[in-house]
Amino acid sequence: MKTHTSTVSPLEFIPDIRLHFPSLRSGEVFLDNAGGSQAPKHVIDRVCEYFISSFVQTGADYAASRRATHTVSLAHQFGCGFVNASSHSGHKGHCILGASSTALLHTLAEAYAGAIAAGALGSRREIIVSTAGHEANIWPWLKLEARGITVHQWHAVRSGDNTWTLDPDTLRPLLSDRTLLVAFPQVSNIFGEVWDAATITGIAHRAGARVVVDGVACAPHILPDVHALGCDWYVYSTYKVFGPHMGCLYGSADAFAPLTGPNHPFIPRDALPTKFEPGGVCHEGAAGLLGSAAYLRTLSAMATGREPTAATPDELPSRDELKEAFSLIGAIEDALQRPLLGYLAAHPRIRVIGDSAAREGRLCTISFVVRGAESARVARAMNAQGFGCRFGNFYSRRLIEQIGLDPADGVVRISLAHYNTPDEVARTISALDAVIASI
Ligand SMILES: Cc1ncc(COP(=O)(O)O)c(C=O)c1O
Structure with a gap:
């Protein structure tokens, strides 16, 4: 073999x-x-299987509902494991599933606007946005200007005849003790270039700001690792990583703490991920996401010459397998x-x-x-x-x-x-x- x-x-x-x-x-x-x-096929089969075995609402005690609840919970667990946010990575946090990365970033920006207005974030009310990426991590922040929040644009600089880069030196002058967030892409979906997200994160953190990393163009190629990046927020689109059409947003426990998600007012603000998933998630999509997890497990078996184990549907890939x-x-x-x-x-x-x-x-x-x-x-x-x-x-x-x-x-x-x-x-x-x- x-x-x-x-x-x-x-x-x-x-x-x-x-x-x-x-x-x-x-x-x-x-x-x-x-x-x-x-x-x-792992994804296709899991979605079909879900429709047959547990296409009901989550949260009740009858058997099909218990299966549905379990599937959705496991999908969140996979989201956390995929970005290395499990408790043993030392970077524990939560993963929010949503319709797309764009939708999730709008939800996040709205939560920040609410927290700023409520005075939950002190005097930090400026956001720095890299314009070198997809609009998904630009417009949700830029539109907060209409709510009195200052947004600075951070542009890529030319690094060669046909190359441009996100230069940390051009970020530094934009940072101050009022900076709340720095939003930027890990990889440009035009250039295919991996930028130094860990260094940018370090610079932002030293100024007391949090970072929102758009990992969408990177995650299909390089296994995300929020622990190694040290980032506060990381978003990727599962439909670009051999899964169903959804997005996944990781946030550290500290980053979530001052924010209130949009779900119903009687849901406690620390009920995560529920508070940030109004109306719940696409259940069959969650099943499909577990199919993509199983596929990555199969791929790891191929890569190492191991016999693919007959994994139980609940078995998620280990970090080593990923x-x-x-x-x-x-x-x-x-x-x-x-x-x-x-x-x-x-x-x-x-x-x-x-x-x-x-x-x-x-x-x-x-x-x-x-x-x-x-x-x-x-x-x-x-x-x-x-x-x-x-x-x-x-x-x-x-x-x-x-x-x-x-x-x-x-x-x-x-x-x-x-x-x-x-x-x-x-x-x-x-x-x-x-x-x-x-x-
Ligand atoms: C780099 C990057 N960020 C964000 C997005 C938006 O992702 P979604 O379609 O999940 O909203 C895309 C989509 O192509 C992208 O390429």
Whole structure:
């Protein structure tokens, strides 16, 4: 049995991995994985099973309701384990599940506005927002200006011809003893670049501010670790990490303490996660999330050559299993992206937006523009041939504008996942070559 070691190419695992994803049989080439990943059979089965066995309301004492309650509770437990917020990590906190990361960040911003208005946060009433990310972690904060809260914008700075970075030195002057929060992305969904969230967090903490890390573009590629980052808030979208369409927001116990969630007034404010989940969560989604946990467990067994254990439905992956799964994901993605980046970097008409060199910290979310051709035209020509990439600003509109691109046309983005194949990458390159030559 093969194991994920330096002597075996990580690409050898792909055929076995693909067997777990029924949608991949369609022959369509999925190149929009940063938009949303495909779902493994584990997820599909758990959702179906939930509808059959426990599609009732949680919280009652009859058997089906007890099963439903258990599923939803276990999904929260997985959310915490996935970001390393379990009690033994030393970074205990709570995970809120919601419709999306955007929705969760709006809920969080509203809770902060309420706490500021109630005087629960002292004289700290300024927020610093990085404009280098998705609007999901910008607008919820910026709109608080209308409620008298000062919001400072923190822009990315140019670090090379086609690269921009979140420079901690440009954050420092924005911080003061009035700063309450710093909101920023861990990875840009345009550049695919991992920024130094731990250093930024440290700087914010030294000024007495908390941080809200948008981990959405990072979590599908690098196992989140709120303990290592030291962050107060961390959000990611489960539908980009091989799960159902939901979002998950981690907050440390201390960060939650002064806030009141939006749920009914008679629900105590320390009843977490309930207080922050008005109307409850998508129960079948919670079941699906447990399916993605089971898939990651299977992947770790593949990576280490272990016989996949017949896990009980309640068995969540250990931290080590998650690490093994993500180590394989990272190795496959790195190997897949190299030829694509090499091709894009060498093409005389292509300008990669972000780093064009495959290296550690460069994720396989790859954006580019083609000289003399609109991104819309390039992407649509690729779509017509069965390649599922797309164009636009990907809701990082402020960043796209800052770097001087038309926000409507934006970039062409090709984002890979560990279930893409070298053949798909090769075919993408040939198709792109032909499309560009024809425009
Ligand atoms: C970096 C980043 N942040 C936030 C979001 C918003 O996530 P959601 O769709 O769960 O609201 C996205 C979605 O694409 C994203 O790429």
